[in-house]
Amino acid sequence: MAPMRAGLSIDPPLAAIPGVLAEEGVDAFQTVLRDPGRFGNYGVPDPADRAALVEGLRGRGAWGVAHGSLLVNLASPEGRIRNSSVSSLLADLKVAAEVGLAGVCFHVGYAKGHPSAEAALQLATRKLGELVERMPAGPRLFLENSCEGSELGQTVAELARLVRDVAAPPERLALLIDTCHLHAAGFDLSGDEAGGRLADALAAEGVLDRVAAFHLNDCLLPCGAHRDRHAVPGAGTIGMGVISVATHAAFASLPGVIELSVAEARRGLAFLREHGALPGR
Numbered sequence: 427m428a429p430m431r432a433g434l435s436i437d438p439p440l441a442a443i444p445g446v447l448a449e450e451g452v453d454a455f456q457t458v459l460r461d462p463g464r465f466g467n468y469g470v471p472d473p474a475d476r477a478a479l480v481e482g483l484r485g486r487g488a489w490g491v492a493h494g495s496l497l498v499n500l501a502s503p504e505g506r507i508r509n510s511s512v513s514s515l516l517a518d519l520k521v522a523a524e525v526g527l528a529g530v531c532f533h534v535g536y537a538k539g540h541p542s543a544e545a546a547l548q549l550a551t552r553k554l555g556e557l558v559e560r561m562p563a564g565p566r567l568f569l570e571n572s573c574e575g576s577e578l579g580q581t582v583a584e585l586a587r588l589v590r591d592v593a594a595p596p597e598r599l600a601l602l603i604d605t606c607h608l609h610a611a612g613f614d615l616s617g618d619e620a621g622g623r624l625a626d627a628l629a630a631e632g633v634l635d636r637v638a639a640f641h642l643n644d645c646l647l648p649c650g651a652h653r654d655r656h657a658v659p660g661a662g663t664i665g666m667g668v669i670s671v672a673t674h675a676a677f678a679s680l681p682g683v684i685e686l687s688v689a690e691a692r693r694g695l696a697f698l699r700e701h702g703a704l705p706g707r
């Protein structure tokens with residue numbers, strides 16, 4: 427059984443990424459391609475920085491994903507926010523294509539401001555469809571599960587519904603499962619059977635094949651807390667459940683990124699190695 431291809435989150439400059447991957451002995455990463463707290467082209471890596479990443483990773487077969495802006499809300503009642511969300515993700519996808527990333531992950535949006543979650547989901551589905559129509563060839567969109575407040579996409583069923591309704595092919599729209607978010611949203615991922623239960627739940631909704639990547643975070647708060655607080659793998663309320671997911675046959679060899687500082691991720695990678703969920707070094 428080949429365990430998950432685990433890696434870590436590395437902030438720009440992009441030029442630093444190849445060195446950090448070599449130091450940590452992994453080949454999967456996440457980064458950002460803009461200031462995540464502002465709409466507009468702020469903090470986008472310049473051409474020299476992009477070229478340094480391409481050069482540094484040449485021939486190494488590394489896998490990388492960019493995390494979209496934290497302001498993305500494809501379900502916003504405000505047209506300006508919905509359109510900025512689409513533009514921002516399109517701009518990230520273009521840079522991702524240029525530097526050879528696998529794609530861009532994002533949270534779909536919020537039900538807040540709508541009379542019902544249903545209305546918000548329909549709007550999100552429409553904007554997501556528009557995004558898929560306009561996206562450049564190459565990189566994928568990775569729809570990530572959420573866990574806070576009125577965020578959409580907190581359950582496997584709701585993610586599956588979005589995937590079905592948008593009806594884009596898997597090479598355009600994939601799912602990225604954040605273990606912390608799913609646990610915080612009420613799907614208990616603790617225990618040795620967690621990987622099997624997750625695979626079964628995804629298969630029951632017909633989306634097991636859509637899962638293309640993970641955020642392999644442990645969770646600081648209890649299952650169902652609906653708060654996004656990451657913990658070092660093995661040090662949170664999921665514990666060995668992270669190993670169960672990372673070593674499950676259905677998720678074998680998928681990339682999984684720990685979203686913490688490099689120093690904390692290093693402790694998480696050590697935990698994964700200790701339990702056979704990442705090859706030794």
Ligand SMILES: [Zn+2]
Pocket residue numbers: 604606607654655656
């Ligand atoms: Zn999170």
